[in-house]
Amino acid sequence: MALSISLVLLLGILVVVLIRGKSVKPGPAVVCVLFGFFLASTSMAPSINRFVTSVADMIGQIRL
Structure with a gap:
């Protein structure tokens, strides 16, 4: 199952968590x-x- 999330949303959440x-x-x-x-x-x-x-494409191609 692939999860797709906007980088802007991810970074916004990270900023809120850091604050x-x-x-x-x-x-x-x-x-x-x-x-x-x-x-x-x-x-x-x-x-x-x-x-x-x-970089996002490279991460997306990693198979665990």
């Missing part, structure tokens, strides 16, 4: 979210997207 667990304070978390938001509008976005997609 609630006091590992990351809300201020730095907001800065990181804003950095990602603005990074998405740069010329590096397609390269980052291809890299993340290839």
Whole structure:
């Protein structure tokens, strides 16, 4: 059975868990979210997207 989840949703849950667990304070978390938001509008976005997609595909091909 394959489980498909959006990377944005997964990272959002991770940020909430880190904030609630006091590992990351809300201020730095907001800065990181804003950095990602603005990074998405740069010329590096397609390269980052291809890299993340290839890593996700590689993980998806692992058979246990």
